[in-house]
Amino acid sequence: MQIQTTREDHRIAWLAALAIAIHVLEAALPSPLPGVKPGLANVITIVVLVQFGWRMAAWVSLLRVLCGSLLLGTLLSPTFFLSLGGALASLAVLALAARLPGRGFGPVGYSLLAAQAHMLGQFLIAWQLFIPHPGLWTLLPLLLTAALLFGLLSGIIARMMLQGVTREPA
Amino acid sequence: MTRADWVLLLALLVGLPWLYLQVWSSAPGQQLAILTAEGPPRILPLYPDQEVRIAGALGDSVIRIEQGRARFIASACSNKVCIQRGWIDASGESSACLPNRVSIQVLGRDARYDAVNF
Amino acid sequence: MTRALLAGLLLLALAGCERAPEVHQHAFFALGTLVEVSVADPDPQRASRAAEAVEGIFREDHQLWHAWHPGPLLDLNRALAAGRGARPHPSIHYLLERAAPLAERSGYRFDPAVGGLVRLWGFHADTPPEGPPPGAAALRDWREHKPSLADLYWDEDQVFSRNPALQLDFGAFAKGYAVDQAIARLRALGIENAIVNAGGDLRAIGRRADRPWRIGIRHPRAPEVLASIAIEGDESLFTSGDYERYFEHEGRRYHHILDPFSGQPATGTTSVTVLHTDATTADAAATALFVAGPEHWQEVARSMGLRHVLLIDAAGVAHLSPAMAERIHFETDPPPPLRLSEPLP
Numbered sequence: 001m002q003i004q005t006t007r008e009d010h011r012i013a014w015l016a017a018l019a020i021a022i023h024v025l026e027a028a029l030p031s032p033l034p035g036v037k038p039g040l041a042n043v044i045t046i047v048v049l050v051q052f053g054w055r056m057a058a059w060v061s062l063l064r065v066l067c068g069s070l071l072l073g074t075l076l077s078p079t080f081f082l083s084l085g086g087a088l089a090s091l092a093v094l095a096l097a098a099r100l101p102g103r104g105f106g107p108v109g110y111s112l113l114a115a116q117a118h119m120l121g122q123f124l125i126a127w128q129l130f131i132p133h134p135g136l137w138t139l140l141p142l143l144l145t146a147a148l149l150f151g152l153l154s155g156i157i158a159r160m161m162l163q164g165v166t167r168e169p170a
Numbered sequence: 171m172t173r174a175d176w177v178l179l180l181a182l183l184v185g186l187p188w189l190y191l192q193v194w195s196s197a198p199g200q201q202l203a204i205l206t207a208e209g210p211p212r213i214l215p216l217y218p219d220q221e222v223r224i225a226g227a228l229g230d231s232v233i234r235i236e237q238g239r240a241r242f243i244a245s246a247c248s249n250k251v252c253i254q255r256g257w258i259d260a261s262g263e264s265s266a267c268l269p270n271r272v273s274i275q276v277l278g279r280d281a282r283y284d285a286v287n288f
Numbered sequence: 289m290t291r292a293l294l295a296g297l298l299l300l301a302l303a304g305c306e307r308a309p310e311v312h313q314h315a316f317f318a319l320g321t322l323v324e325v326s327v328a329d330p331d332p333q334r335a336s337r338a339a340e341a342v343e344g345i346f347r348e349d350h351q352l353w354h355a356w357h358p359g360p361l362l363d364l365n366r367a368l369a370a371g372r373g374a375r376p377h378p379s380i381h382y383l384l385e386r387a388a389p390l391a392e393r394s395g396y397r398f399d400p401a402v403g404g405l406v407r408l409w410g411f412h413a414d415t416p417p418e419g420p421p422p423g424a425a426a427l428r429d430w431r432e433h434k435p436s437l438a439d440l441y442w443d444e445d446q447v448f449s450r451n452p453a454l455q456l457d458f459g460a461f462a463k464g465y466a467v468d469q470a471i472a473r474l475r476a477l478g479i480e481n482a483i484v485n486a487g488g489d490l491r492a493i494g495r496r497a498d499r500p501w502r503i504g505i506r507h508p509r510a511p512e513v514l515a516s517i518a519i520e521g522d523e524s525l526f527t528s529g530d531y532e533r534y535f536e537h538e539g540r541r542y543h544h545i546l547d548p549f550s551g552q553p554a555t556g557t558t559s560v561t562v563l564h565t566d567a568t569t570a571d572a573a574a575t576a577l578f579v580a581g582p583e584h585w586q587e588v589a590r591s592m593g594l595r596h597v598l599l600i601d602a603a604g605v606a607h608l609s610p611a612m613a614e615r616i617h618f619e620t621d622p623p624p625p626l627r628l629s630e631p632l633p
Contacts, residue, residue, distance in 0.1 A: 109174050
C-alpha cells in the first residue's frame with residue numbers, strides 16, 4: 001500500500017530528522033546541571049518558523065521530541081515529559097509571538113522567547129511532577145540565565161542560517 | 171535584529187537580575203532547628219515530609235514538616251500560641267511554645283531579619 | 289565552551305552567597321522566654337564562647353530573680369510581708385536602685401511593687417494561668433492597699449516597706465537588665481558586633497559586617513512582621529505586647545500587662561515598641577507606655593526621656609513619635625493607619 005506524501009511532508013521529515021540528530025547528539029554531551037542543554041535543536045524550530053510558519057514548526061518540534069526520545073529510549077520517562085513540556089510551552093509562546101503586528105520578532109527574538117518558555121515549561125513540570133521541593137525555586141534564576149545565553153546563541157545561528165538560505169535564490 | 175528583538179533582550183537583561191533578587195533574598199530555608207530547654211538544638215532537613223514528637227517541659231510537642239515548611243500541630247501547653255502561628259518556611263522564621271519550652275526555627279542562608287522583637 | 293560558561297556562572301552565583309559573613313547563633317530558654325544571641329565575629333571560636341557566656345548570665349539571673357521559687361527575691365518578699373527589714377542580694381539591690389527613679393518618672397505605671405497583683409492574676413507562674421480572673425473584692429482590696437516602690441525606704445543597707453502588701457516582681461524589668469549585663473560581658477570578651485534578643489527585648493551593638501543589623505517588630509495581631517528597623521552602633525529595641533502572655537475566660541481575653549492603679553490588664557493598647565540606648569530603661573518604658581495607653585503615652589515618654597516610640601492601639605492605629613517615624617519601615621501592605629505625635633524632646 002502506498003501513502004500519499006506531499007512536498008510539505010518531505011520537508012517536515014527532513015527538517016525533523018535534522019533536529020532529531022542535533023537533539024540526540026546533544027543528549028550525549030555531559031551536562032553540568034540537570035535540565036541544562038544548549039538546546040541547539042531549537043535552531044531548526046526557529047528557522048522553520050520563520051521560513052514556513054508556525055504549523056510546520058510545531059510538527060518539526062513535536063516530531064523531534066517523540067522520535068528523539070524513541071531513539072534515546074526515554075519515551076514516557078521523566079526526561080520525555082520534561083522535553084515535551086518544554087516544547088509545548090515554547091510552541092505556545094511562539095504562536096503568540098508570531099501574531100505580533102508590524103515587523104515583529106526576528107529569529108533572535110523568537111529563539112530567546114522559545115528558550116525562556118522551554119526552560120519555564122520544563123521547570124514547572126519538574127516541580128509539579130517530580131520534585132515539589134521549594135528549594136528548587138532558587139535554581140530558577142540560574143536556569144533562566146542559562147536559557148538566555150543559549151537562546152541568544154541559537155538565535156544567532158538561526159539568523160546566520162536564514163541569511164544563507166535567502167542569499168542563494170532557488 | 172528587529173526592534174522587538176532588542177526590546178525583548180533588554181527586558182530579559184533587566185528581568186533576570188530582578189528574579190535573582192526576588193528568589194534569593196527570601197530563599198526558603200533548607201533546615202529546621204528544634205530547640206528545647208535541655209541540650210543542643212536538633213537540626214532536621216525540611217524535606218522529605220515527616221512528623222517529629224519532641225518532649226518539652228510540660229509534655230510532648232508534635233512538629234510536622236511538609237513540603238519544605240514546618241509547624242506545630244500539637245502541644246502540651248494551654249493556649250496553643252505555637253499552633254496558631256501556623257506554617258513557617260522563610261529563613262529566620264520561628265515559632266515558639268514558651269510554656270513547653272520548645273521552639274522551631276528555619277535555618278537558611280540569608281534571613282530577612284537578624285532578630286525579631288516579639 | 290557552554291560548560292565553561294555555566295561553570296563560571298555557578299561560581300559567580302556561589303561567590304554571591306558566600307560573601308555574607310558567618311553569624312554565630314545561640315538560643316536557649318531563660319527568664320520565661322526564648323533568648324537568642326547572634327554574634328558576628330571573624331573568630332568563630334571566640335563567638336561561640338561568648339554566646340555561651342551570655343547563657344551563663346541568664347541562667348544565673350533566672351535563679352536570682354525568680355519571685356516564687358526559693359531564692360534571694362523570695363526571701364526578701366517574705367521579710368517585707370512580715371514587716372521586717374532585709375539586706376537584699378547585691379544584684380537585687382542594684383535592680384531596686386535602677387527601678388526607683390524609672391518608676392517615679394513613669395508615674396508608677398511601671399512599678400515592680402506589683403508582685404501581689406501579678407500573683408492574684410496568676411501571671412507569676414512559668415505556665416500562663418487558665419483563669420478565672422480575680423474577683424471584684426480581691427481587686428478592690430488591692431486598690432485600697434495599692435503598694436508602690438515609693439513605699440520602700442532604706443536604713444543603712446537594709447530595706448523596709450511601709451506597706452505590708454508590697455511584693456516585688458521584676459518580671460517587667462529583669463530581662464532588660466539581663467540584656468545589659470549580657471552585652472557588657474560580650475564587650476569584655478572582645479565582641480563588638482552582636483545582638484542579644486530576650487523575647488521582645490533586644491539590644492544590638494556594632495553591625496553585621498556587610499550592613500547594619502536588621503530587626504523585625506512582630507505584628508500584634510497577625511503572625512508576621514509589622515515593621516523593621518536598622519540598628520547600628522548600640523541601641524535597645526523593646527516591645528511589650530498583650531499577645532505575649534494571656535488567658536481566655538468566658539470569651540474574654542486577659543493579658544499580663546497589668547495597670548497598677550485599676551488592678552486590671554491595661555486597655556486600649558496592643559503593643560508598644562521603644563528604641564533607647566540602654567535596655568533597662570527601654571524595658572521599664574515599654575511597660576509604662578503600654579499602661580499609659582494611646583491617650584497619655586506622650587506625657588510618660590517625655591518624663592522618661594524617650595525619643596523613639598511606637599504604640600499600636602486596640603483599633604490597629606500606629607501612634608509614633610517623629611524620631612521613630614524616621615527610623616521605622618512598615619513591612620505590611622498596606623501599612624497600618626499612622627498618627628504622628630508632637631516631637632519628643
